[in-house]
Amino acid sequence: MIDFIVYIETMSSKLRKIRSKIFISFYGFVSISVLYFAAFLFIENGKSLVRIQNNSSNEALSEFTTRFYNSLKYSDNNKGLFNLNKEHISSAWHNIDKSTISLKNYLYHYSKDKDYSELPGGYIDIINDEIIIGSNGKGEMFLFNVKKKSAHKLNSNLSEIFASQNYKRKVIKNLRGRFGVRDIYLDRKYDRVLASMVVDVNGQGCYGMAIYESKIILNPSFDKSKRLNFTELFKTNSCNSDFGGHALGGRINRLNNKILFTVGDLDHNLDGDIRIAQSKKNAIGKVISIDNDGSFKVISMGHRNQQGMVIFNGKVIITEHGPRGGDEINLISDGKHYGWPYYSYGIGYDFHAKHRVKHTNKYKKPIFYFTPSIAISEIIHYKGNEFPYWKDKLIVSSLKAKSLFLLDIDPLTMNILSVERIYVGHRIRDIKEMPSGSIVFITDDQNIVFLNKSLKSLILDESKIPFIK
Numbered sequence: 408m409i410d411f412i413v414y415i416e417t418m419s420s421k422l423r424k425i426r427s428k429i430f431i432s433f434y435g436f437v438s439i440s441v442l443y444f445a446a447f448l449f450i451e452n453g454k455s456l457v458r459i460q461n462n463s464s465n466e467a468l469s470e471f472t473t474r475f476y477n478s479l480k481y482s483d484n485n486k487g488l489f490n491l492n493k494e495h496i497s498s499a500w501h502n503i504d505k506s507t508i509s510l511k512n513y514l515y516h517y518s519k520d521k522d523y524s525e526l527p528g529g530y531i532d533i534i535n536d537e538i539i540i541g542s543n544g545k546g547e548m549f550l551f552n553v554k555k556k557s558a559h560k561l562n563s564n565l566s567e568i569f570a571s572q573n574y575k576r577k578v579i580k581n582l583r584g585r586f587g588v589r590d591i592y593l594d595r596k597y598d599r600v601l602a603s604m605v606v607d608v609n610g611q612g613c614y615g616m617a618i619y620e621s622k623i624i625l626n627p628s629f630d631k632s633k634r635l636n637f638t639e640l641f642k643t644n645s646c647n648s649d650f651g652g653h654a655l656g657g658r659i660n661r662l663n664n665k666i667l668f669t670v671g672d673l674d675h676n677l678d679g680d681i682r683i684a685q686s687k688k689n690a691i692g693k694v695i696s697i698d699n700d701g702s703f704k705v706i707s708m709g710h711r712n713q714q715g716m717v718i719f720n721g722k723v724i725i726t727e728h729g730p731r732g733g734d735e736i737n738l739i740s741d742g743k744h745y746g747w748p749y750y751s752y753g754i755g756y757d758f759h760a761k762h763r764v765k766h767t768n769k770y771k772k773p774i775f776y777f778t779p780s781i782a783i784s785e786i787i788h789y790k791g792n793e794f795p796y797w798k799d800k801l802i803v804s805s806l807k808a809k810s811l812f813l814l815d816i817d818p819l820t821m822n823i824l825s826v827e828r829i830y831v832g833h834r835i836r837d838i839k840e841m842p843s844g845s846i847v848f849i850t851d852d853q854n855i856v857f858l859n860k861s862l863k864s865l866i867l868d869e870s871k872i873p874f875i876k
Contacts, residue, residue: 495861498813498829500796502861505831507854513541513549513558517834517851525585528836528851532593532600534625536842541849542602544587545569550631551855553841563635565602568619572607574652586614589657590837596661597699598625602637603657603668608646615643616657616670616690618697641701643670645689650674654712658725658785662718665696667706669713669725676711676748684708692747694725694739709744709770710737711751715786719801720818726783726803727773729753730762734783735773736803736814738821746770752778775814775823782807785837791844793860804835804848811835811846831856 493504514529531541531551539551541558546565551558565588574586589603600623608615619637656671672692675684684692685708692710695703706723715726723739733753737745750770751762766772777783784804789797801814813827834851841847846858 493859496829496831496858498865499827500813500866501794502863502865503794503829504859504861506857506859508556508856509853510549510551510558510855511853513547513560514543514849514853515545516853526587527585527589528834528853529849530588530591530837531839531847531849531855532591533839533841533847534593539839539847539855540591540593540600541855542588542591546588546602546604548635553857559631561635562632563621563637565604565619565621565635565637568637569604572605574605574607585652585655589616589655590659592659592661593623593625594620594661594666595625599623600635601640601659601666603659605652605655605657606642608642608644611648613646613648614650614652615646615673616655616668617642618659618666618668639701640666640699641668641697641703643690645683645691647673647675647679650678654728656710656713658713658716660716660718660723662696662721662723665698667716667723668695668697668703669710669716670695671712672710672747681748694723706741707739707743707745709747709749711747714784715803717786717788717801719788719816722821724774724786724801726786728783729776729778729780731756731758732778732780733762734777734780736775736783736786736823737771737773740771743771744769746772752776753780774821775826780807781805781810781812782834784835787838787840789840789846791840793844794846796866802838802846804838806834806836806851809833809835811838831858 493506496503496505515526517525517528520526526544529541529543531539534540537553539553540548540561541551542548542565546569548561548563548565549558550561569587586605589605592601594601599620602619604617604619605614606617607613617639618641620640621635621637623635650673654671654674656669658669660667670690670693672684673679675681675691683689687705687708690703690705692708693705694707694710694713695705697703710727712728713725714728717724725737725739727735727737729735729751730753733751735752746766749763750766752764754760754762782805784806786801786803789800789802791798797813801816803812803814805812809830809832811829811831813829815824816822817824833854833856835848836851838846838848848856850856
């Protein structure tokens with residue numbers, strides 16, 4: 408009996424010890440979890456603070472929170488590969504450092520603007536390696552200093568031109584913020600800045616597209632205080648009074664002595680007068696060239712919504728939104744019809760397959776298309792040395808996919824050999840290459856973002872395997 412009692416007490420003591428260990432382990436686990444959760448909240452709140460502020464102290468906070476996050480995320484072996492003050496993006500060819508700077512005081516949010524939903528974040532061009540010029544969707548211009556990571560407003564009348572259109576006064580079903588500025592372009596040949604905009608063509612709520620120009624002195628002593636006075640260079644004669652600011656196009660570029668301009672179909676092909684978009688006598692649904700006197704020539708037609716354009720080895724390449732699917736990359740040839748609305752690699756928004764698939768006869772097919780849609784935006788030809796494995800490739804930006812797409816294109820056949828998707832986490836409205844070779848883009852969530860090659864290369868260069876003689 409005594410032995411039994413001793414046995415029971417011994418077992419009870421062991422059970423208490425086990426229970427104590429479980430108690431300590433449980434509360435230890437809870438404590439550690441709470442600490443990690445607190446760290447997570449701290450990081451996320453810190454990032455949120457940085458996203459909604461725009462001054463030097465919050466820039467320091469951004470670097471601190473990013474560094475803290477990276478110190479938890481990366482192993483000791485990997486920490487030497489990256490700048491821990493930057494966000495990191497992996498790609499097949501390069502490790503990439505991403506710097507995000509809030510421009511909340513200068514850009515509007517695509518989905519949160521109280522007056523205009525779906526207002527484009529903004530558009531930019533590069534003055535030099537230190538200064539970027541930009542405009543938001545309402546024509547409010549700014550200059551961004553790359554070294555100081557700060558912006559200030561630029562005095563111009565572009566926002567007054569925007570306000571004079573008085574879009575909200577018009578009776579338009581489903582009015583959206585797509586009305587407004589659609590691109591800016593520095594035309595160095597004539598020391599001017601060009602801006603495209605949706606405009607009221609007849610003063611009665613019939614909308615088309617226009618380009619405005621202002622003189623700008625593009626030299627090292629660039630006068631930041633001088634007012635930019637925009638005047639009309641070109642305006643479409645045709646317009647549409649019953650659409651929601653969709654299918655506008657609006658990209659500007661230069662080829663030799665001509666300004667090139669993409670004009671969307673303004674929804675005429677489906678909801679307006681299809682005869683307007685299919686006529687060669689106007690600019691609607693076309694890529695056009697414009698002389699300095701405002702006269703124009705139709706280069707190509709059969710386009711829907713061409714939101715990107717690049718000159719690649721003397722050839723014009725555009726990006727074009729399909730309907731539900733079928734975002735296209737088109738190599739432009741003079742006098743060709745690119746199929747819209749008869750042919751498309753997408754379907755209608757109502758899921759009706761009203762378009763023919765696979766271009767035939769006189770209708771020219773794209774050199775590449777995306778289905779499902781990525782909501783394609785701008786396209787650039789990368790020529791820099793910051794990302795050497797990207798050199799002479801095309802970079803396509805996107806809205807819905809929140810990604811860059813790196814396209815390897817054969818310059819002789821113009822065939823696209825490969826496509827790599829690089830997720831960046833933002834709707835990208837405009838993208839440019841800096842003189843240094845870094846990449847900069849404007850987002851629809853009020854940020855300007857820079858991409859640079861990380862501290863250490865992903866790929867180790869070696870002497871190449873010799874050919875057998």
